[in-house]
Every structure is written in structure tokens, then in C-alpha cells.
Amino acid sequence: MSTSKNSTLHIVEFNKKDIPGLIELSESVGWDYDEHEIGTVMSSGKVIGHKNAEGRIVSSAAIIPYETSVASIGMVIVNKEYRGLGLGREATQQCMNSLSSYMDIMLISTEDGKPLYEKMGFQMVDHVHKYICDTYSSPNCLCETITVEQFKESDLHKIIKLDEAAFGDQRSNFLKNRINQSEECVVAKDNIGNIVGFGLSIGGPINLIIGPIVASDAQVASMILDKLAIGYQGKLRIDIPSGNEAFLKAVEKSGFINVSNPPIMMFHSTNMPERNGELFGIAAQVFG
Known part of the structure; x- marks a missing residue:
């Protein structure tokens, strides 16, 4: 990472003390994660992302591994002031690296996120209807x-x-x-x-x-x-x-x-x- 912003960032696994910061990050992009939803994500898997020098959460990605062969990735969010630095990709890759190599990984993408996931090796296989x-x-x-x-x-x-x-x-x-x-x-x-x-x-x-x-x-x-x-x-x-x-x-x-x-x-x-x-x-x- 070559920018001055990147030099002040560090990637961490979040815990329950970080939930207010994750809610703030979610709200910044118009998503509606609350304390209970993030708590269930953390209890079922893990949330990884970046903090800046002041300790503010500026990115996130969650991984939920299920019990046999499938894991799900979601909650991939980057603060708008920190986009273009590869933070979403790095957090997502860190989630993927935490899994056993045999597990199939599923995610439901936004249209904006689809090109990034394709570059990472994901393939579109279906849709859901919201x-x-x-x-x-x-x-x-x-x-x-x-x-x-x-x-x-x-x-x-x-x-x-x-x-x-x-x-x-x-x-x-x-x-x-x-x-x-x-x-x-x-x-x-x-x-x-x-x-x-x-x-x-x-x-x-x-x-x-x-x-x-x-x-x-x-x-x-x-x-x-x-x-x-x-x-x-x-x-x-x-x-x-x-x-x-x-x-x-x-x-x-x-x-x-x-x-x-x-x-x-x-x-x-x-x-x-x-x-x-x-x-x-x-x-x-x-x-x-």
C-alpha cells in the first residue's frame, strides 16, 4: 500500500466492543446492520476489517463457515473516504484465508461489487430476489x-x-x-x-x-x-x-x-x- 492513508491502517478481527463502530460504518453506506444482527454474525463467524490511526473502523467483511463444506461472506463495506485503496479486497481475502481450502465460498454481491469478486475468482451462479x-x-x-x-x-x-x-x-x-x-x-x-x-x-x-x-x-x-x-x-x-x-x-x-x-x-x-x-x-x- 503506497498512500499515506494506507500507512496508518491496520487490519484486525473485530469483537463485540467494535459493534458501535461497525454500525456507524454500515449506516455510512445506507445499510441497516444493528447490534443484534452484528452480534449474530460474530457468534456464527467472524468480522474482519481495517481501523485507522484514530481507531475508527473504515472497512469490514464477515465470514460465516457452516458445518460441512460451505461458508458465506457478507457485510463487505468500505468507508467512502477510503475507497480505491483495496481495503474491501484485503478484508475479503483475509476472511477467505481463514477457511479450510476445501470449503466452497458463497456471497451475494451488489452490482457494484461484482467486478471485484470476479477478479478474485468468484463466478456468478444464480440470483436472489429482494x-x-x-x-x-x-x-x-x-x-x-x-x-x-x-x-x-x-x-x-x-x-x-x-x-x-x-x-x-x-x-x-x-x-x-x-x-x-x-x-x-x-x-x-x-x-x-x-x-x-x-x-x-x-x-x-x-x-x-x-x-x-x-x-x-x-x-x-x-x-x-x-x-x-x-x-x-x-x-x-x-x-x-x-x-x-x-x-x-x-x-x-x-x-x-x-x-x-x-x-x-x-x-x-x-x-x-x-x-x-x-x-x-x-x-x-x-x-x-
């Missing part, structure tokens, strides 16, 4: 053979197994942290008591985030969404993987609007993790 809702309208999605009820601790093992098949890797540590963070966690059960889906809602400073949603089909996913969203007075957000056309139509009828379609990119792989088609809403872009 939906925002100002006023939610409940659909007629009842099914006599399905009930949606509040999560109980005894449901956790089944939720972890459902999520593993839907996401493509086991995420038990992350799911425990996410359920603890959630406003609400619900499960869908069939008429003999088998769990066929689940969903979470996460409060944030701007939106109530809905996800993950895992379900046996689009109708069950709609019932889970309805249980989490109905009666909420504020903005809602859900990020939906591609290939869920019936569910996309259902959320649009409920008042959601598609605002962007960020690319999913992979390193060490040219394909998404093997999934069973039952992931209808992701947890958040940082978690893949």
Missing part, C-alpha cells in the same frame, strides 16, 4: 391439513435437518443464534404432527426481515410468511431464491415489490450447494 413491503395484505392461503404454530425447543433438531436439506449444508450453530435473535419463530405441521416447514422474523432498524423460510411447497411457505407478517405495522423484507415462481407471485399479491435481484457468486465451485427446492426465503444476504 422484496420490500410497506403495507402487507394477508392472502387466502389456508390449508386444512397444515397448521402453523410457535416454535418449541423440541422442534430444533427437526428444523436443523430441514434447513440442511434446503440450504445445502448444516447450520445448527447459526440457527440457534438466529432463533435467539428472532422476533418470532414458527413451524408448520401436517395433520399427524410432522414438521414440514419453519420460518423466522428478525427485527431491524428499517425492516422486519422474514427468513429463512423452509417449506414443503409454496402454499406452506405462504402460510408461514402470513403468520410472521400479519399485523406488523412497518416495512417488511424477504429475499427469495430463484426458482420459486409460485411463491414470488403470492408475495407480490400480498403487497411485496421486487426492488433488486442481487447475484449469487461462488468460489471453488461453479454451482450452488445441492438443495432440495424447499428454501423459499434466505436468512439474510450475509448468511447466504
Whole structure:
């Protein structure tokens, strides 16, 4: 690094004392990370970035390694006064270097970030569909053979197994942290008591985030969404993987609007993790 700014920077792994500075960095680019969200990221993985000579955080990147073969990168942010110095690339590379060499790495990119990740060896493999809702309208999605009820601790093992098949890797540590963070966690059960889906809602400073949603089909996913969203007075957000056309139509009828379609990119792989088609809403872009 040759600039005077670079000579005063050092790269570190952040801890919980750094959360206020990370929130400030997030707000500087219009993102809405709060204390609880960053806490879940840190509990599930690590956050790395740069501080300047005054101790101010000027960049970040997060890595969340899951339990078998997949890791997710997100929260890649650089203060606008420090752009063009390679900080985002360095922080992201440091995250990648912390992993075992066999792990596939996933990230959901902004369009602006895509050229950087391509230079680092990532390849675009898919998209997610980001939906925002100002006023939610409940659909007629009842099914006599399905009930949606509040999560109980005894449901956790089944939720972890459902999520593993839907996401493509086991995420038990992350799911425990996410359920603890959630406003609400619900499960869908069939008429003999088998769990066929689940969903979470996460409060944030701007939106109530809905996800993950895992379900046996689009109708069950709609019932889970309805249980989490109905009666909420504020903005809602859900990020939906591609290939869920019936569910996309259902959320649009409920008042959601598609605002962007960020690319999913992979390193060490040219394909998404093997999934069973039952992931209808992701947890958040940082978690893949």
C-alpha cells in the first residue's frame, strides 16, 4: 500500500466492543446492520476489517463457515473516504484465508461489487430476489391439513435437518443464534404432527426481515410468511431464491415489490450447494 492513508491502517478481527463502530460504518453506506444482527454474525463467524490511526473502523467483511463444506461472506463495506485503496479486497481475502481450502465460498454481491469478486475468482451462479413491503395484505392461503404454530425447543433438531436439506449444508450453530435473535419463530405441521416447514422474523432498524423460510411447497411457505407478517405495522423484507415462481407471485399479491435481484457468486465451485427446492426465503444476504 503506497498512500499515506494506507500507512496508518491496520487490519484486525473485530469483537463485540467494535459493534458501535461497525454500525456507524454500515449506516455510512445506507445499510441497516444493528447490534443484534452484528452480534449474530460474530457468534456464527467472524468480522474482519481495517481501523485507522484514530481507531475508527473504515472497512469490514464477515465470514460465516457452516458445518460441512460451505461458508458465506457478507457485510463487505468500505468507508467512502477510503475507497480505491483495496481495503474491501484485503478484508475479503483475509476472511477467505481463514477457511479450510476445501470449503466452497458463497456471497451475494451488489452490482457494484461484482467486478471485484470476479477478479478474485468468484463466478456468478444464480440470483436472489429482494422484496420490500410497506403495507402487507394477508392472502387466502389456508390449508386444512397444515397448521402453523410457535416454535418449541423440541422442534430444533427437526428444523436443523430441514434447513440442511434446503440450504445445502448444516447450520445448527447459526440457527440457534438466529432463533435467539428472532422476533418470532414458527413451524408448520401436517395433520399427524410432522414438521414440514419453519420460518423466522428478525427485527431491524428499517425492516422486519422474514427468513429463512423452509417449506414443503409454496402454499406452506405462504402460510408461514402470513403468520410472521400479519399485523406488523412497518416495512417488511424477504429475499427469495430463484426458482420459486409460485411463491414470488403470492408475495407480490400480498403487497411485496421486487426492488433488486442481487447475484449469487461462488468460489471453488461453479454451482450452488445441492438443495432440495424447499428454501423459499434466505436468512439474510450475509448468511447466504
